[in-house]
Amino acid sequence: MTTEINILIADDHTMFVDGMDSILSGEADFVVVGRSYDGPSVLDFLRNHKVDLVLLDVNLPGMNGIEVCKEITSQYPDVKVLAISMFNEESFVSEILNNGAKGYILKNTGREELLKAIRTVAGGNSYFSDEVTEIIMKGLMNKRKSSARTGSFIPRLSRREKEVLKLITREFTTQEIADNLFISLKTVESHRASLLSKLNARNSAGLVRIAMENHLLDD
Amino acid sequence: MTTEINILIADDHTMFVDGMDSILSGEADFVVVGRSYDGPSVLDFLRNHKVDLVLLDVNLPGMNGIEVCKEITSQYPDVKVLAISMFNEESFVSEILNNGAKGYILKNTGREELLKAIRTVAGGNSYFSDEVTEIIMKGLMNKRKSSARTGSFIPRLSRREKEVLKLITREFTTQEIADNLFISLKTVESHRASLLSKLNARNSAGLVRIAMENHLLDD
DNA sequence: TAATTTTTCAGGGTTTACCCGAGTTTTTGT
DNA sequence: ACAAAAACTCGGGTAAACCCTGAAAAATTA
Known part of the structure; x- marks a missing residue:
């Protein structure tokens, strides 16, 4: 028996979750142990099940992905979080990485890269797709010059x-x-x-x- | 050999397309014949391949889904279009339906409903998920109300x-x-x-x- | 051609939006 | 725990939006 990776998929788009499930089920070392469609149910699930890795959508309804990630990593330090998002936005990337996520990939990532990302993060390392890496670099360079017109970056509203x-x-x-x-x-x-x-x-x-x-x- | 349904998936999120592909490949009567990541390539593909149904994301980069749908149905009347979107917006729904789409479902639609929607649309009928139907109804109600009540329909602008x-x-x-x-x-x-x-x-x-x-x- | 709508403009007035500044409280980061 | 940042709270002054009335060409429509 090889070391299986127990995965929880957290995304509010059922269709996406189904597709993900279908992809992951084809891999011998992956076990999709659960699905969650909002933040609180992720935390609920973790209370009662053994999970190695959470595939976490950054944009969740109610409690958003960043808050969820914060909770996960503080309450369950052994659980790895791989963040997934539609958007390649610096604000999301840096914020969720600051809150414990071990990797960040986009939804336009291919099947192979997805599998690689999961194995990497589950193994205790970090994984970022190329686009994300680029964004992080740019972010570090700019640091605080974010009023640029390039890309409609929208600050959080109170x-x-x-x-x-x-x-x-x-x-x-x-x-x-x-x-x-x-x-x-x-x-x-x-x-x-x-x-x-x-x-x-x-x-x-x-x-x-x-x-x-x-x-x-x-x- | 039953009548197979040739499907083209048009969505710019590779991961989503992979998942979709994985789901559809499990069905005997479905054949995913191609994938497109933007509007123009959808039209390119249709020129050279036999396609029965296009799974079309409403929000495509460059040429958006509505325009693409218009082109598809005018140039290839036999090709059915099933629109898929993240958002349950009345404006999107009514607009793409007015441009030839035969169905509209959300990305948070489950696997079974997805398969049902595809078979329905491929069979020449229309399919809308419950949420979408509700939105359409509301839209119709509002229009009737507003035009009957205060006569606040929208006059032509010069x-x-x-x-x-x-x-x-x-x-x-x-x-x-x-x-x-x-x-x-x-x-x-x-x-x-x-x-x-x-x-x-x-x-x-x-x-x-x-x-x-x-x-x-x-x- | 007659009727209607559109486009154009004015005076004069009221209300609202916007700019600059500034103090207190709350949240955040180290 | 402390400093920094952000949020919430206001005031005074100016520019802009908005209202009312009225009206004459120009274009469109019947």
């Missing part, structure tokens, strides 16, 4: 900012937003100013466009 | 109004729009007033939202 943005999109005036949130008109204007700065927009019209283009209000 | 609307969406100020179109500032304000009235909006933020929701600038 709770208040999201609330204000939502109401702006619904055609509320500043005064109406203030009344709705029980804060001063000036405070609302301040939040909008942050939004304009973060989203690199010139006015509310731009905020609405960017919000809709990037699905910023889909929570 | 050429100038569209131009102004487009520039508003691009964050131009009134003065900049005036300069860009070589007309007076007052004229631009007049056009915007018409837009606010026609689209039943209170401000430019509303104009942008309505414009994007209803694809008013897709010419």
